[in-house]
Amino acid sequence: MxxxxxxxxxxxxxxxxxxxxxxxxxxxxxxxxxxxxxxxxxxxxxxxxxxxxxxxxxxxxxxxxxxxxxxxTWGPHPDVPAGLAKVAKEIPLVILSNSMKNLIMSNVEKLGAPFHTVITAEEVGTYKPLMKGFEYMLDTLGCGPEDITHVSSSFRYDLMPAYDLGIKSKVWVNRGHEPANPFYEYTEIKDIGGLAAAVGLEPVLKRA
Known part of the structure; x- marks a missing residue:
């Protein structure tokens, strides 16, 4: 934006x-x-x-x-398609978007990975960071906060309400537009290329 x-x-x-x-x-x-x-x-x-x-x-x-x-017209960050594709082989991917039905699918198609579910703010009737969308997502998936990993580059829209809802597994993609805030108990990655390791699908590479 x-x-x-x-x-x-x-x-x-x-x-x-x-x-x-x-x-x-x-x-x-x-x-x-x-x-x-x-x-x-x-x-x-x-x-x-x-x-x-x-x-x-x-x-x-x-x-x-x-x-x-x-x-x-927007496409993903360059790191996203390959990073998501690795995870999608083992873990169903879900989008909870502050978007409209007539906007989101053209963006989803550019992500280059299959998605189990795509949920929009229009469908829910509220936008993030309000919690209703997160609750709707959990109800739709038939699971609880303990069953998912929430991934976002935004504290204000995503990781803060995810924390408040009891989602323990959270990944912050540090794209440089918000400062770190360890209070919210997340795993930090620099881009989606690191997501597979963050969710345990690849070994974590440590610096020598």
Missing amino acids: AGAARRVYAERLSAEAMDNFVEAFRGYRLDEVLGAWKPFADVVQNSVERSCKRIGIQFKPEDAQRIYDEIP
Whole structure:
């Protein structure tokens, strides 16, 4: 989302203003998903509008639409397909996404691994970090918190509510956009290439 915002506003904002916009946009997106469910297009538009107001530039609905329209075109990080494929041979993969049904499948197809279940915020009626989606996922899978490993690069949307729900096995993908927080009891990996080792499917390679 930050990259899309930078592309849309590249010719209108200075470097400092752009950084301020992206940070505001990040915070407002979180704030927008904490209330009653609404379409993700509204989440994006409201967040862009509030960000524009905060830094003092004109809001144009078409700018928010451009950001939203990018979502189905996004592919995974380069490390993801091979890393997921290794795990998928032994462990069913599940997606719990803050997305819409009409957006998510084009992204899933690019991940390069089979998925047992794909659950969207639209299906659940709430967005992460609210707990209802996690509870819905466990009910759908017919299992408890002790039966899954939750993998995410985000504390605020994923690992914090996973911790609160009693999910003991958690993996944090440290992509550099949130600081480490060991309180939440996770295994840290730098990318999905390390996931197979984190879940015990490969030996952990230690530095000499």
